[in-house]
Amino acid sequence: MEILRIEGLSKIFGSGHLEVRALEDINLSVSEGDLVALLGPSGSGKTTLLLCVSLILDPTGGKIVFDGQTIFQKNDWAGIDVRRIRREKIGFIFQSHNLIPFLTAKQNVLFPLSLIGLKKEEAESRAMELLKYMEIADRADYLPALLSGGEQQRVAVARALANNAKLILADEPTASLDTSRGKKVMELLKKIAKENRSAVIVVTHDVRMIEGFDCVYELKDGRIIGEKTNSAQNLNR
Helix, strand or coil: CEEEEEEEEEEEECCHHHCEEEEEEEEEEEECCCEEEEECCCCCCHHHHHHHHCCCCCCCEEEEEECCEEEEECCECCCCCHHHHHHHHEEEECCCCCCCCCCCHHHHHHHHHHHCCCCHHHHHHHHHHHHHHCCCHHHCCCCHHHCCHHHHHHHHHHHHHCCCCCEEEEECCCCCCCHHHHHHHHHHHHHHHHHHCCEEEEEECCHHHCCCCCEEEEEECCEEEEEEECCHHHCCC
8 A cells, every 4th residue: 555655746945046956856655564765975855855755844846645645736735734644644763863851761652642642541551562662661761861872763763653653754763873783773664664564764875774675766966866676785876
């Protein structure tokens, strides 16, 4: 089942001689269970594309279809409640974890559940289930400062999964980790895609991290210049 389809997406910052075309004519499709990478150097448009897909940044043109519904077309969000969709259907994993420092690991996972109105008992059960899934339940009552970088990222992944998101977006999730820990995070994302049937999109500049991905889109100067399915590690550069 297709979760996300983008047609002719563009994003322009500024105007006149200050105009910057951050994205131009982007077309891609992601289905449930897919693990997709956006690969490219700094400034290629990867993060801008991720922010448009996450409904945080307004595109300039094109079309976005999410979970069977057209949510952006003709320079408009088609009358949808953008915040509700983000809250209920999208999970975001940040490069720097962005855990709330004065909340424990479990409380960080509980936070998005409180936003969707889940009852306390159910939310507590869901949070612990996710921390166990991420193999970090023994650190449930630890503040982020007492966790290693890899442990913090596992909590961040658990938080992103809290709302049973159909779409998981990860912006350079391994950038602050060494190669070994980075590969473990990528393995977790593969597990999530296959077991939860979520569509997962990962932004990265590191080709070493994308072995086994279902599809890789390579970006340069705001355009997709290459696409490879199944054997992502053999992407023609």
